[in-house]
Amino acid sequence: MKRQVAETETIDANVSDLRAFCLVVDLGSITAAARTLGETKGSVSRRITRLEHALGVELLRRSPRLVQATEDGLAYRMRVGRALELLEDANVAVQQARSRPRGHLRVTAPFDLGLSILAPLSAGFAERFPEISLELLLTEALLDFDAHQVDVALRATSSLPDSSLIAHKLQHIEVGLFAAPSYLRKHGAVRRPEDLEGHRLLLAQTARGHATIALSARARDGRDRAELRVRAAISASDFSFCREVALAGGGIALVPAINVRGDLDAKRLVPVLKDYAIHGAASLYLVHPGTRFLPSKIRAFRDYLLDAFGVQGRREAPAAAR
Incomplete structure (x- = not known):
């Protein structure tokens, strides 16, 4: 139930006036x-x-040599003192909460990026900030910050529309063709886009x-761009499934390079047509509300990811879609 305070029970008193009154009584x-x-003495007197x-009450008796609190003044000093202590406790508590990140943090991201990027980073984040409870909403849908109570979003897109949100570009997402060595040994190498x-x-x-794949030779800096209309032997709603099929030797997967970074290092997958660049790649953005007093839990997560991607302090403006 919402608390209501009657106007007759409150006064238009400055907190500094209350503190000055308490100090005069005490001293x-x-x-x-x-x-x-x-x-100045005149300022405190005023x-x-x-x-x-x-x-509408006399609080002090003033004389050239002495200032004493009246009976009403003493009673008011006791009650105001407790109120000022509670106010100070509230100020300290909220400042400590801002300086020490804590609370529940809701982060949304595309399913593939959540698995390949956020899963390993979440482990380190939880270790560093044990008082933050992290909830990941992995979906291809662009969740609304207000409707879904989202604190931070990761967006993979080629451009960001204007909004009141703040976006930080984490990295460029390059798309490539990848296959298992066993598949290429069995079905032959791919030397040209055709x-x-x-x-x-x-x-x-x-x-x-x-789908249509646009490629160009890296050595020619995109001047010989060609488009191929191709048919998928297997298609899926997310890149992770395509990666798993490629690992099983099922074909050549068109996926973001970041999704298969570990597979490339372990030689489970190898790049196909690595001398060609595939156009239409996107960038990865971290998006959060554009408020002056950003909650410490959001600042902690933002700074942790910016540091992990080596882009500390970089900011994009305007931000991203809600």
Whole structure:
């Protein structure tokens, strides 16, 4: 239930006025209180007068040699003192929470990127920030930050539309053709783009099993770009499935290089047509709300990924789609 405070129960009092009043009562002197606060005697006196007018109560008895709290003033000092202590406790608590990341963090990312990128990074993040509970929402859908209570999103796209969100470019995602050595030994090497027509292709997100691949020789800097209309022997909704089929010797997979980095290092897969660049690649972005006071848990995750990708401090503007 929402708390409501009647206007008759509150006054338009400045917190600094309340602190000055408490200090005058404690020290028994407006001059001493002014010296402690670094203000003039007149300034502190005006604070007390302003507070008494707001309350409609005399809080202090003033004389040339002595300042004493009235009975109402003493009772008010006790209650205001407790309130100021609670306020100070609240200030300290929220500042500590900001300096020490904690809480529940919801991150959304495409399924493939979640497996190949976030899975290994999440282990290190959890180790460094044990007070943050990390929840991954892996989906190809672009989840809305507000509707799905998302804190951070990873987007793989060639461009970002304008929005109020902030985006950080993590890296360029290069797409390539990869196959198991056993498949190439059995079905022959691929030396030219046209040779792909005689091979089993493993493609993701095709149009009824067909796709267009645009290639150009790296040595010619894209000046001899050619487009091939190809048919998938096997197509799937995500790159991870194509990778698994390629590992099983089922064909040549068209997937992001980042998805097979470990397989290339272990020689489980090898690049096909490595002297050719495939066009239409995207970039990977980290996206978060564009607020001045970003929660510490989001800052911690953002900075951790920026550091992992070696792009600390780089920022894109405008941001990304909601």
